[in-house]
Amino acid sequence: MSRWNHVVSATLLVSGAALAQTVADPNARLAAVESAARAAQSAGDNAWMLVCSALVLLMTGPGLALFYGGLVRKKNVLGTMMQSFILMAVITVLWTIVGYSLAFGEGNAFVGGLRYVFLNGVGAAPNPDYAATIPQQTFMVYQLMFAIITPALISGAFAERMKFSAMLVFMTLWSLVIYFPMAHMVWGKGGLLNAFLGGRIPCFDFAGGTVVHITSGVSALVCALYLGKRKGYPTEPMKPHSLVLSVIGACLLWVGWFGFNAGSALSSSALATSAFVATHFGAAAATLGWVLAEWLRTGKPSVLGAISGAVAGLVAITPGSGFVKPLPALVIGFAAGVCCYFMVTAVKARFGYDDSLDAFGVHGAGGTLGAILTGVFATNAVNDALKDSAGRPAALGVVDGNLMQIAYQAIGVAIAWILAIAGTLAILKVCDALFGVRVEPQHEADGLDLSMHGEEAYNFDA
Amino acid sequence: MKKVEAIIQPFKLEDVKEALKAIGVDGMTVSEVRGHGRQKGHKEVYRGQEYQVDLLPKVKLDLVVSDSRLDEVIRTITQAARTGKIGDGKLFVYDVAQAIRIRNDDRGESAL
Numbered sequence: 001m002s003r004w005n006h007v008v009s010a011t012l013l014v015s016g017a018a019l020a021q022t023v024a025d026p027n028a029r030l031a032a033v034e035s036a037a038r039a040a041q042s043a044g045d046n047a048w049m050l051v052c053s054a055l056v057l058l059m060t061g062p063g064l065a066l067f068y069g070g071l072v073r074k075k076n077v078l079g080t081m082m083q084s085f086i087l088m089a090v091i092t093v094l095w096t097i098v099g100y101s102l103a104f105g106e107g108n109a110f111v112g113g114l115r116y117v118f119l120n121g122v123g124a125a126p127n128p129d130y131a132a133t134i135p136q137q138t139f140m141v142y143q144l145m146f147a148i149i150t151p152a153l154i155s156g157a158f159a160e161r162m163k164f165s166a167m168l169v170f171m172t173l174w175s176l177v178i179y180f181p182m183a184h185m186v187w188g189k190g191g192l193l194n195a196f197l198g199g200r201i202p203c204f205d206f207a208g209g210t211v212v213h214i215t216s217g218v219s220a221l222v223c224a225l226y227l228g229k230r231k232g233y234p235t236e237p238m239k240p241h242s243l244v245l246s247v248i249g250a251c252l253l254w255v256g257w258f259g260f261n262a263g264s265a266l267s268s269s270a271l272a273t274s275a276f277v278a279t280h281f282g283a284a285a286a287t288l289g290w291v292l293a294e295w296l297r298t299g300k301p302s303v304l305g306a307i308s309g310a311v312a313g314l315v316a317i318t319p320g321s322g323f324v325k326p327l328p329a330l331v332i333g334f335a336a337g338v339c340c341y342f343m344v345t346a347v348k349a350r351f352g353y354d355d356s357l358d359a360f361g362v363h364g365a366g367g368t369l370g371a372i373l374t375g376v377f378a379t380n381a382v383n384d385a386l387k388d389s390a391g392r393p394a395a396l397g398v399v400d401g402n403l404m405q406i407a408y409q410a411i412g413v414a415i416a417w418i419l420a421i422a423g424t425l426a427i428l429k430v431c432d433a434l435f436g437v438r439v440e441p442q443h444e445a446d447g448l449d450l451s452m453h454g455e456e457a458y459n460f461d462a
Numbered sequence: 463m464k465k466v467e468a469i470i471q472p473f474k475l476e477d478v479k480e481a482l483k484a485i486g487v488d489g490m491t492v493s494e495v496r497g498h499g500r501q502k503g504h505k506e507v508y509r510g511q512e513y514q515v516d517l518l519p520k521v522k523l524d525l526v527v528s529d530s531r532l533d534e535v536i537r538t539i540t541q542a543a544r545t546g547k548i549g550d551g552k553l554f555v556y557d558v559a560q561a562i563r564i565r566n567d568d569r570g571e572s573a574l
Contacts (some may be wrong), residue, residue, distance in 0.1 A: 237513045238511075308509060344509045
């Protein structure tokens with residue numbers, strides 16, 4: 001027995017010495033641990049960002065398609081849904097060819113360069129300027145989903161009367177002239193408004209208040225004015241054909257928005273949680289704000305009011321979602337609910353434009369309000385990415401004592417408005433000259449489903 | 463033979479059908495229609511846009527009965543469809559010249 005004990009002890013000694021030799025180099029061991037930690041963080045962040053990418057796509061289809069589809073008359077539901085759905089295809093191709101590069105390639109202060117054309121060099125390696133822990137390809141596809149939903153939002157303004165062919169060209173040009181440059185200015189490296197990557201004017205826009213909602217909302221107003229009112233508006237009844245579809249769509253938008261805002265942290269971090277919470281709180285408060293205003297004014301709290309309020313709140317909290325605490329998120333949301341309610345009722349009626357599904361009243365107005373209020377409530381207690389010259393977290397909004405931020409936010413808003421108005425007007429003129437943007441009167445009377453697509457949505461007797 | 467055309471509230475259709483079945487009247491044609499008499503419509507508001515809806519959903523029953531059963535049928539329908547409020551509907555009675563059963567060419571009351 002004792003002899004066996006000696007053998008075992010000796011074996012242990014030998015193997016122990018070998019082990020000690022392999023881990024004796026602390027640097028090698030540290031490098032191995034660091035590499036494992038990086039891989040683990042990357043795996044977590046990448047999983048979250050891929051889910052967020054899918055969530056943002058879910059906002060366009062089916063979210064927005066259902067939301068808008070339910071609000072139109074039943075002869076136009078397929079045409080309206082198609083305007084969202086086809087952009088999932090068109091913008092994807094455009095993004096691959098040149099869109100990603102124009103938005104996120106290094107270029108001048110206004111537009112990106114051609115470095116990433118055809119996604120050249122966009123692969124598994126992270127781009128540390130934007131997101132150091134995920135493949136650049138993940139970042140690219142996540143941002144693509146934003147580029148898809150933004151033009152889709154505009155379609156609410158010209159619902160039931162725009163020619164499909166003209167819409168395809170309009171949306172392509174709109175992305176090239178307005179979206180890609182605006183995304184570059186706010187989020188691209190060296191962009192004019194990018195506070196975090198060398199921009200001259202520090203305008204905070206976490207997830208797209210200016211880039212997505214002001215550009216789309218203001219362009220929507222231009223479209224509504226340029227195309228003119230629908231035939232029979234506002235004397236003929238144009239009731240939403242199915243608010244059931246719209247409720248489902250709004251709920252999907254609300255869920256997808258978590259990917260939109262929380263995902264804009266570009267990591268599965270505490271900042272993502274903070275943006276998630278702010279997003280949810282903003283939507284909830286805005287729902288109550290809109291319903292309350294409507295209830296007091298007309299005597300009834302409508303379902304359409306509740307879902308419209310939720311969307312208005314999600315819009316308004318978008319730019320500030322990664323900068324504000326939960327209670328200010330409630331304030332921003334509530335203000336947006338009340339403000340957008342008056343935009344789509346009193347203001348629209350006063351000026352008489354036919355923003356058919358209120359793309360301007362909700363996205364243009366809510367986006368502008370949210371962008372300005374971001375300058376009020378942004379705080380480094382939530383987001384400390386921006387450092388001052390001493391390396392400490394910089395004061396962000398008015399609540400941090402930085403009054404100037406309101407002015408910077410206003411400049412960002414103004415640039416988005418001007419670009420949207422001038423660009424959209426020019427593009428509409430071009431499309432109108434080439435194809436005519438508005439459908440024939442007979443086609444409008446027949447409905448887009450039949451005249452543009454040769455189909456009907458509801459064949460119950462089939 | 464008489465044709466009774468009854469325009470009633472949609473939610474009263476089951477009651478009327480049951481009452482007619484109880485007195486042995488099985489045949490009828492039912493259509494969903496829209497209209498209004500003295501009943502006012504209602505207002506709907508979508509994002510501040512008001513719509514006055516004048517034509518309200520109603521149900522129309524058509525049934526043809528023998529002259530001898532007419533009073534009983536009218537009584538049955540009015541009792542079953544009545545709520546006492548404006549909008550309960552109306553009955554119209556017409557003479558019927560002929561009734562023919564397609565299956566076997568029965569004529570007159572035997573075709574009912």
